[in-house]
Amino acid sequence: MVVTNVAVLKPRSADELANILREAAEDGKAVTPVGGGRAATMGGLLERCDVELHTTGLDRVIEHTASDMVVTVEAGIQVEALQEHLARSGQFLPLDPFNSPGHTVGGLLASGWTGPLRLRYGSARDFLIGIRVALPDGKLASAGGRVVKNVSGYDLMKLHGGALGSLGVIVAASFKVFPRPLRDVTVESHDGWVAVAHVFSLPMAPAALELFSDGRVIARYFGSSDAVDVTVRATGWAETDGTVWREHSRSALTQWARIATPRDALRRVIESLPQGARWWCSPGVGVAHWSFGDAEELVRVRKTAEAAGGSLVLMAAPDDVKQKVGAWGTPPPTLDVMRRLKDAFDPDHVLNPGRFVV
Amino acid sequence: MPLAPQVIEELRRVVGKDHVVDGADDLRIFERDASIEGAVPDVVVLPANTQQVSDVIKVAARHGIPVVPRGAGTGLSGGAVTIRGGIALQVTRMRRILEIDPVAQTALVEPGVVNQELSLAAAPHHLFYAPDPSSQKACTIGGNAAENSGGPHCLYYGVTTNHVLGMEVVLADGSVHWVGGDAPDRVGLDLCGVLVGSEGTLCAITRIKVRLLRTPPSIATLLAAFPTIDTASQAVSAVIGSGIVPAALEMMDQVTVGAVEAHYRAGYPTDAGAVLLVEVDGIQESTRELTVAIRDVLSKNQGYAMREAQTAAERDLLWAGRKGAIGALGRIKPNYYLHDGVVPRSRLPQVLSAVGEIGEHYKLPVANVFHAGDGNLHPNILFDMRDGDVLHQVEEAGEEMLRAVVELGGALSGEHGIGLEKNAYMPWIFSPDDLDSMHRVKDTLDPGGILNPGKIFPDASRKHVRLAGRTGFAVEAKWW
Numbered sequence: 001m002v003v004t005n006v007a008v009l010k011p012r013s014a015d016e017l018a019n020i021l022r023e024a025a026e027d028g029k030a031v032t033p034v035g036g037g038r039a040a041t042m043g044g045l046l047e048r049c050d051v052e053l054h055t056t057g058l059d060r061v062i063e064h065t066a067s068d069m070v071v072t073v074e075a076g077i078q079v080e081a082l083q084e085h086l087a088r089s090g091q092f093l094p095l096d097p098f099n100s101p102g103h104t105v106g107g108l109l110a111s112g113w114t115g116p117l118r119l120r121y122g123s124a125r126d127f128l129i130g131i132r133v134a135l136p137d138g139k140l141a142s143a144g145g146r147v148v149k150n151v152s153g154y155d156l157m158k159l160h161g162g163a164l165g166s167l168g169v170i171v172a173a174s175f176k177v178f179p180r181p182l183r184d185v186t187v188e189s190h191d192g193w194v195a196v197a198h199v200f201s202l203p204m205a206p207a208a209l210e211l212f213s214d215g216r217v218i219a220r221y222f223g224s225s226d227a228v229d230v231t232v233r234a235t236g237w238a239e240t241d242g243t244v245w246r247e248h249s250r251s252a253l254t255q256w257a258r259i260a261t262p263r264d265a266l267r268r269v270i271e272s273l274p275q276g277a278r279w280w281c282s283p284g285v286g287v288a289h290w291s292f293g294d295a296e297e298l299v300r301v302r303k304t305a306e307a308a309g310g311s312l313v314l315m316a317a318p319d320d321v322k323q324k325v326g327a328w329g330t331p332p333p334t335l336d337v338m339r340r341l342k343d344a345f346d347p348d349h350v351l352n353p354g355r356f357v358v
Numbered sequence: 359m360p361l362a363p364q365v366i367e368e369l370r371r372v373v374g375k376d377h378v379v380d381g382a383d384d385l386r387i388f389e390r391d392a393s394i395e396g397a398v399p400d401v402v403v404l405p406a407n408t409q410q411v412s413d414v415i416k417v418a419a420r421h422g423i424p425v426v427p428r429g430a431g432t433g434l435s436g437g438a439v440t441i442r443g444g445i446a447l448q449v450t451r452m453r454r455i456l457e458i459d460p461v462a463q464t465a466l467v468e469p470g471v472v473n474q475e476l477s478l479a480a481a482p483h484h485l486f487y488a489p490d491p492s493s494q495k496a497c498t499i500g501g502n503a504a505e506n507s508g509g510p511h512c513l514y515y516g517v518t519t520n521h522v523l524g525m526e527v528v529l530a531d532g533s534v535h536w537v538g539g540d541a542p543d544r545v546g547l548d549l550c551g552v553l554v555g556s557e558g559t560l561c562a563i564t565r566i567k568v569r570l571l572r573t574p575p576s577i578a579t580l581l582a583a584f585p586t587i588d589t590a591s592q593a594v595s596a597v598i599g600s601g602i603v604p605a606a607l608e609m610m611d612q613v614t615v616g617a618v619e620a621h622y623r624a625g626y627p628t629d630a631g632a633v634l635l636v637e638v639d640g641i642q643e644s645t646r647e648l649t650v651a652i653r654d655v656l657s658k659n660q661g662y663a664m665r666e667a668q669t670a671a672e673r674d675l676l677w678a679g680r681k682g683a684i685g686a687l688g689r690i691k692p693n694y695y696l697h698d699g700v701v702p703r704s705r706l707p708q709v710l711s712a713v714g715e716i717g718e719h720y721k722l723p724v725a726n727v728f729h730a731g732d733g734n735l736h737p738n739i740l741f742d743m744r745d746g747d748v749l750h751q752v753e754e755a756g757e758e759m760l761r762a763v764v765e766l767g768g769a770l771s772g773e774h775g776i777g778l779e780k781n782a783y784m785p786w787i788f789s790p791d792d793l794d795s796m797h798r799v800k801d802t803l804d805p806g807g808i809l810n811p812g813k814i815f816p817d818a819s820r821k822h823v824r825l826a827g828r829t830g831f832a833v834e835a836k837w838w
Binding site: 065066067068069070090112114122123125126133135139140141142143145146147148149150151152153154155156157158159161162163167178179180181182203204205223224225226227229230231258260261262263264265285286287308309310311313328329330331332333334335337338340341343344345357358 | 461462505506508512516517519520529535536537539540541542543544545546547548549550551552554555556572575595598599600601602603640641643644646647648651700701702703704705729732733734767768769770771772773774775776780784787788789791792793794795796798799800801802803814
């Protein structure tokens with residue numbers, strides 16, 4: 001990246017943010033949106049960055065009607081602050097990304113990062129019900145709404161989610177929230193894949209289940225007391241403190257990659273990792289995170305993951321590794337369609353040039 | 359304007375002459391979906407496979423002819439109506455279930471597969487397909503994906519988009535693509551997510567990969583009566599507020615219950631102001647405990663005459679009443695106009711009382727049967743098409759109801775789509791900039807505007823209904 005004098009700007013309102021974006025675009029300046037910076041290492045090397053556009057000045061809860069189980073927030077609010085707000089009403093959002101704390105809601109949506117609770121609740125994609133985005137021409141465009149079920153207009157939540165700020169800057173979002181589970185129990189085993197298979201054969205599925213490279217497995221059950229208790233007994237595992245999840249959400253490595261495959265292919269791909277590799281995974285989702293060694297390993301494992309219909313993307317890697325192997329791997333066959341959409345939203349390619357797939 | 363004979367000839371070459379319909383009488387069959395407004399297509403084409411869909415669209419693109427994909431025609435917003443003429447692309451010959459993978463818990467289907475048939479086919483593997491529109495005996499998975507359909511059990515399980523893993527689609531230039539797929543976190547933009555629910559305006563869908571879920575070992579279905587719609591609405595909020603999200607939470611008002619009971623004899627209490635149908639599923643320990651908790655909440659909120667289905671047959675009967683409710687309304691009037699607004703759940707009492715007042719004002723009976731847990735109301739305005747100018751009155755009443763929905767912070771459609779029915783109202787909830795950003799997607803994927811034209815976006819070439827022409831409303835209704 002050519003480092004010039006990067007202007008660091010932190011607007012206090014969506015309108016102000018949109019104006020900055022428009023002015024930068026008009027001047028042909030490259031803009032990197034920044035939330036909490038927790039996923040800043042993701043993606044390809046930036047070709048240019050003239051303006052760092054921080055969203056952390058936009059950190060209000062716009063509306064939370066507890067009885068409607070819907071919350072609307074500005075994008076720069078931190079996930080922890082939002083959870084704290086919701087907890088006062090006995091509610092929560094199943095957002096538990098790695099490299100926590102400090103993700104902003106907008107950054108999390110843009111990066112598409114997820115955590116263990118995805119097993120039960122899906123990713124943010126599944127409960128994001130409205131979005132507002134600043135576009136490079138200065139327009140603020142919304143889609144969706146603040147009702148839990150809505151097919152009015154195109155689902156542009158899907159377009160901007162996971163797009164890593166390449167089409168616009170998310171300034172606000174609405175979510176369907178969830179009641180805190182009636183009972184929440186965590187259990188632990190050290191029997192690796194055997195234990196995983198046992199738990200998935202039980203009639204009630206866990207809300208989260210994580211397997212680690214040392215054979216440790218932690219699972220979390222949500223539900224009615226009777227159902228959770230009978231299931232926990234059926235696992236035969238030891239109960240453990242629920243704080244293991246907070247520790248786990250802090251997981252982040254100096255160089256790591258995310259492997260995503262169809263669920264039934266994950267084990268095979270993980271077994272192709274180098275001897276002694278450090279990793280953890282959500283077998284019920286099909287996602288693993290791996291602390292890779294060098295570029296050659298990456299290329300080999302990526303090949304295996306892609307052959308299984310999946311992907312390997314870099315979460316954090318030294319510049320020379322990114323340059324050598326690429327952050328994203330083989331581009332999707334629909335790349336041309338994606339490029340045309342990029343051009344429709346960011347015709348001058350001022351947003352995050354070089355960082356995303358388009 | 360009828361199509362040139364040479365175009366019909368080209369289409370015959372693509373799908374075979376037996377699969378092109380262009381006789382005036384035969385075309386009438388494809389005039390409508392299950393909504394109010396119809397339009398006769400110029401030609402109906404029934405492709406057998408993806409290649410043929412692609413070739414049909416290439417013919418249409420070459421001649422600039424509209425193409426409207428169509429499944430079972432059960433849609434409620436005019437999505438399958440060829441309002442600008444052209445080709446109705448009838449996909450019901452493509453109705454194979456190509457694969458059910460019990461290990462991966464997925465199915466690959468062609469677009470013409472009927473929703474319920476998929477769940478029946480998955481049942482031997484103890485799997486089911488969750489989205490269950492009330493028309494599930496007839497509607498197709500392709501239509502469901504195009505409309506992002508819902509259903510009673512979407513309260514817990516989510517709507518169609520939450521269950522579609524990937525699709526094979528044909529774009530407006532006839533090119534064939536796979537979007538999405540089995541693996542999570544796919545690289546690049548989530549095209550699959552954008553195309554689900556795009557109502558045939560961005561692509562034709564030729565294959566769909568869906569997620570199947572494990573059949574719950576235990577299901578408890580509970581019926582409860584309430585003195586009024588208000589008390590029933592309070593009970594809905596109280597159940598959800600207690601930390602329980604049931605699999606389904608449905609409400610029927612007295613008008614509906616009367617018609618349903620006369621038709622199905624399901625044992626619904628006809629004296630009640632409203633009836634709730636609540637279902638929880640999971641392992642037995644869970645359903646047993648949750649049922650006790652829900653009964654408690656319901657009775658604290660004036661619920662009475664509670665009845666739990668004791669057998670699968672009883673449960674089916676309770677659901678037959680709910681899912682067949684709209685048909686049963688035919689006992690009151692031969693026609694209905696079904697609306698689909700969504701409000702924040704706590705606004706249900708207000709919106710339902712507004713709906714009642716609007717019905718009274720127009721002297722039109724209104725029957726409410728809807729997904730209360732989601733705040734997704736379905737007022738049915740009942741009428742007889744043969745009564746003079748009634749249709750105009752019905753449209754005005756429907757429009758006022760939608761207006762009430764929007765004024766309470768709601769949205770135009772929860773699961774039926776915008777289509778032709780509500781496109782004039784889009785400026786009520788979206789600003790010009792919002793619509794512009796949606797239009798960028800449309801213009802990028804269908805620059806010639808041949809795919810299902812005249813839908814979703816306000817259409818200046820069509821009549822403006824009374825309130826739709828009002829300006830300045832989007833600003834005041836803005837939800838940010």
